[in-house]
Amino acid sequence: MRNGAEILKLGTLTITWWCIIFGAVWIACYLVGVALPMMLSSYDSDMARMTAETLKALTPILSVLVFIPINAMFMVLIERRALAIFTVRLGPNRVGPDGYLQTAADAVKLLFKEDITPHGADAFMFTLAPIVFFAPSIFGAMPLLAAVTNYHELFQIVNLPTGIFFILAASSVPVVGIVMGGWASNNKYSLVGGLRSAAQAISYEIPLVLSLVTICLLAGSLDVVQIAKQQSGGILNWNILGGGALRGLDAALALKFSNSAASLQQLSAMSPEQVIKSSYVEPTMAALGLAAGQESMATIIAVIAVLVLIGATFIAYGLYMTGACAEINRIPFDLPEAESELVSGYNTEYSGIKFAIFFLAEFTNLFIVASIAAVMFLGGGDCPVPAWLGNALGGPQLASVINQVLNPLIQIKLVDPPTLFAAIWVILKVYSIVFFAVLIRGTLPRFRIDQLMDFGWKRLIPLSLIVFLLVVFAREFVNVHVGS
Amino acid sequence: MATDTEVDLTPRLKTDEMLINMGPQHPATHGVLRLILTLDGEIVRHTEPILGHLHRAQEWQGQNRTWFQYQALIDRVDYLSGMFTSWAMARAAEVVDGCEVPERAEYLRVMVSEMNRITSHLLWLGTYLIDLGAMFGFPFYPFREREKLLELFEEIAGQRMMFNYIRIGGVMRNPKDAWLSKLKKFTEEFPDRVDEYEAIVTENPIFLKRTKGVGILRKELGMDYGITGPSIRASGVNIDLRRTKPYSVYPKLKFDVPVNDRDGDTFDRYIFRIREMRQSNEIIKQCLDMLPQGEISGKKQIAGLRVKAGEGFAAVESPRGTLGCYIISNGSDRAYRIKWRNPSFCNLSILPELLKNHPIADVMAIFGSIDVILPDVDR
Numbered sequence: 001m002r003n004g005a006e007i008l009k010l011g012t013l014t015i016t017w018w019c020i021i022f023g024a025v026w027i028a029c030y031l032v033g034v035a036l037p038m039m040l041s042s043y044d045s046d047m048a049r050m051t052a053e054t055l056k057a058l059t060p061i062l063s064v065l066v067f068i069p070i071n072a073m074f075m076v077l078i079e080r081r082a083l084a085i086f087t088v089r090l091g092p093n094r095v096g097p098d099g100y101l102q103t104a105a106d107a108v109k110l111l112f113k114e115d116i117t118p119h120g121a122d123a124f125m126f127t128l129a130p131i132v133f134f135a136p137s138i139f140g141a142m143p144l145l146a147a148v149t150n151y152h153e154l155f156q157i158v159n160l161p162t163g164i165f166f167i168l169a170a171s172s173v174p175v176v177g178i179v180m181g182g183w184a185s186n187n188k189y190s191l192v193g194g195l196r197s198a199a200q201a202i203s204y205e206i207p208l209v210l211s212l213v214t215i216c217l218l219a220g221s222l223d224v225v226q227i228a229k230q231q232s233g234g235i236l237n238w239n240i241l242g243g244g245a246l247r248g249l250d251a252a253l254a255l256k257f258s259n260s261a262a263s264l265q266q267l268s269a270m271s272p273e274q275v276i277k278s279s280y281v282e283p284t285m286a287a288l289g290l291a292a293g294q295e296s297m298a299t300i301i302a303v304i305a306v307l308v309l310i311g312a313t314f315i316a317y318g319l320y321m322t323g324a325c326a327e328i329n330r331i332p333f334d335l336p337e338a339e340s341e342l343v344s345g346y347n348t349e350y351s352g353i354k355f356a357i358f359f360l361a362e363f364t365n366l367f368i369v370a371s372i373a374a375v376m377f378l379g380g381g382d383c384p385v386p387a388w389l390g391n392a393l394g395g396p397q398l399a400s401v402i403n404q405v406l407n408p409l410i411q412i413k414l415v416d417p418p419t420l421f422a423a424i425w426v427i428l429k430v431y432s433i434v435f436f437a438v439l440i441r442g443t444l445p446r447f448r449i450d451q452l453m454d455f456g457w458k459r460l461i462p463l464s465l466i467v468f469l470l471v472v473f474a475r476e477f478v479n480v481h482v483g484s
Numbered sequence: 485m486a487t488d489t490e491v492d493l494t495p496r497l498k499t500d501e502m503l504i505n506m507g508p509q510h511p512a513t514h515g516v517l518r519l520i521l522t523l524d525g526e527i528v529r530h531t532e533p534i535l536g537h538l539h540r541a542q543e544w545q546g547q548n549r550t551w552f553q554y555q556a557l558i559d560r561v562d563y564l565s566g567m568f569t570s571w572a573m574a575r576a577a578e579v580v581d582g583c584e585v586p587e588r589a590e591y592l593r594v595m596v597s598e599m600n601r602i603t604s605h606l607l608w609l610g611t612y613l614i615d616l617g618a619m620f621g622f623p624f625y626p627f628r629e630r631e632k633l634l635e636l637f638e639e640i641a642g643q644r645m646m647f648n649y650i651r652i653g654g655v656m657r658n659p660k661d662a663w664l665s666k667l668k669k670f671t672e673e674f675p676d677r678v679d680e681y682e683a684i685v686t687e688n689p690i691f692l693k694r695t696k697g698v699g700i701l702r703k704e705l706g707m708d709y710g711i712t713g714p715s716i717r718a719s720g721v722n723i724d725l726r727r728t729k730p731y732s733v734y735p736k737l738k739f740d741v742p743v744n745d746r747d748g749d750t751f752d753r754y755i756f757r758i759r760e761m762r763q764s765n766e767i768i769k770q771c772l773d774m775l776p777q778g779e780i781s782g783k784k785q786i787a788g789l790r791v792k793a794g795e796g797f798a799a800v801e802s803p804r805g806t807l808g809c810y811i812i813s814n815g816s817d818r819a820y821r822i823k824w825r826n827p828s829f830c831n832l833s834i835l836p837e838l839l840k841n842h843p844i845a846d847v848m849a850i851f852g853s854i855d856v857i858l859p860d861v862d863r
Contacts, residue, residue, distance in 0.1 A: 087625070444688070445688065448845040
């Protein structure tokens with residue numbers, strides 16, 4: 001390990017910043033959503049009650065407003081430090097302790113820079129563009145909050161029955177901002193960048209949406225909270241592994257490895273083999289209308305269907321990540337801002353606070369697509385270790401120790417253990433995806449625009465349609481999330 | 485102008501060619517080249533390079549500086565391969581002067597020049613990947629090895645880029661044993677590093693898509709334009725002064741000159757530079773083994789250095805191609821006239837031909853692949 005020391009530094013930096021970001025959000029939410037309403041409840045008046053309700057309702061918005069700027073600062077920092085490690089450099093390590101405050105300093109610098117509107121630019125559109133680019137990412141993040149906080153009572157308000165639909169609709173709006181900015185800048189490079197972005201977003205949104213539709217089909221719901229809840233109970237239940245097709249296996253394994261009375265009771269005292277049979281062979285036989293003697297054939301079909309579902313959902317995940325990379329203009333799909341061709345693309349003419357907003361929105365979008373992946377494919381706030389394995393490894397003991405340690409905080413409602421654990425798992429999942437995106441950025445060159453279009457229309461879209469069709473047929477023979 | 489009787493045949497949605505001005509402040513033009521591109525959509529129809537933003541009158545300065553002063557200046561002509569510009573001038577002056585160069589000096593010259601070829605190609609490799617859009621990551625790996633060589637240069641010449649090491653009549657300093665062993669260590673591990681680059685780049689599907697079949701340079705066209713160096717060898721012309729017009733101790737050394745068997749595209753120009761680096765490494769290894777003892781300069785390196793009256797031309801094979809220097813001396817302490825033949829200038833002239841009908845994204849892919857150094861173009 002030549003870079004061991006640097007990797008260690010990156011780790012400490014990450015954990016410190018996580019504590020800062022999520023601590024700040026946590027405390028802000030606690031003050032506004034819990035502590036203030038509790039204080040107000042001592043006054044017995046309508047006014048106080050109304051204020052308390054309003055404060056509670058405002059908590060999700062507040063949390064997002066606190067979270068987005070700090071988080072973007074941190075993501076820029078971690079990206080720069082991680083890239084530095086990939087590229088045998090040191091990275092920013094001067095401002096604050098070991099460079100922890102580099103991006104905060106950059107943000108301050110951008111705030112105080114002169115805000116230039118170029119000659120001949122459409123000033124109104126030029127100002128509107130970064131706002132149109134940034135605002136949807138805040139709206140889009142909202143429904144996810146309920147899913148990633150384990151449906152905490154404070155965040156129930158932002159959940160929508162059509163959550164994923166709303167998120168996708170919101171995430172399609174930023175491209176309007178890019179085209180607007182490119183057009184209003186009165187610069188040919190910006191114009192080409194803006195138009196490229198429009199073409200790219202249209203092409204890559206299709207595989208992205210189709211891959212998510214595949215998951216919605218398996219989940220039988222558009223509600224992100226619903227989809228996250230279905231996946232609880234370990235990695236075998238996650239959508240990335242068959243969208244619930246392995247739940248029967250999970251139940252059988254739980255039965256096999258667990259001796260606790262509760263789980264036995266829950267599973268109505270069947271043997272593991274019976275569980276497998278009831279969750280795989282019987283639905284297949286029912287679907288095909290097979291007679292009692294044809295179990296071997298049903299088994300083969302069930303196995304094939306399960307394998308197809310696992311493969312299809314895994315490919316859907318890959319399609320989603322590819323489409324998402326293109327959607328948020330990251331390497332290898334960063335054509336709208338291709339530096340070696342278009343200087344800086346649509347944001348060439350932007351400086352100061354407007355550029356800062358573009359930058360902020362870009363990283364927020366990265367975070368949001370990573371969160372969508374975490375919720376839709378990777379089980380949201382679910383622990384990847386299945387409960388039966390966790391019990392064997394001493395999970396309950398660990399949880400009770402943590403509960404005891406946190407007891408004083410739980411008493412004043414500062415900490416809610418299920419929400420805390422969900423948040424920790426979500427953070428780990430989302431940042432793993434972010435880190436993966438950084439790794440990609442440190443590895444690949446850029447596509448050419450025509451190759452990008454070829455790749456999108458001739459490869460990704462047919463592939464996503466095939467995956468969709470496979471799932472449509474395969475789920476008929478297996479119990480997936482939707483049937484239960 | 486459409487009159488009443490004429491029928492207006494232009495379509496409703498008017499399309500027009502767009503004139504785009506790339507550079508001199510564009511982040512990817514490798515310095516201060518300005519290209520006026522006529523675009524049809526994103527396709528380049530016509531290119532007009534505007535040169536001279538970096539003109540420093542290097543030839544004129546040669547007539548107004550003493551030989552001793554000018555030696556220090558010419559490294560700046562091609563700042564990535566200073567050893568070669570020094571060597572070209574030193575050889576031309578030696579041809580005019582007729583002085584003998586000791587054998588040890590010749591070996592040292594070959595050694596440092598081949599090291600310089602590697603550093604130049606390494607920097608090219610990194611920046612070329614940036615041209616293709618790999619903004620982070622790979623571009624820094626070549627710099628890791630380049631740094632090691634630059635440290636060796638610093639030790640032997642006192643400078644990392646503007647070496648002023650090869651002098652008229654010989655070289656400036658004798659390397660220490662420790663330096664030679666460090667270089668030996670580098671040559672042993674360098675092939676593995678090149679394998680590493682190839683593992684990342686040569687197999688990368690996006691890289692292949694971006695480079696294969698892009699910017700094909702036909703053999704005849706390249707010869708017409710006077711292209712030299714790896715760019716033309718990648719198109720199948722066997723011109724390498726080290727072989728075709730051998731100088732110094734190159735005849736005694738064993739090395740291959742990789743030559744393509746077809747018209748080369750951008751990928752070929754990449755892969756031939758990679759192969760050249762491996763060959764250069766072999767040459768350094770042999771030089772280290774064969775390095776004789778003895779004098780390192782046939783001429784006294786003093787401020788009043790003079791070259792006998794006469795005129796002469798000498799050329800060396802620089803990383804970019806044939807680098808020639810023509811000198812007329814009247815026997816005084818400065819040159820009467822100096823003329824340079826710079827490979828970058830000649831190689832750049834092909835650019836409008838290569839760019840024609842390529843999309844704008846390929847402009848940098850092609851421009852980067854012919855490896856032009858702007859100070860070398862403008863002098």
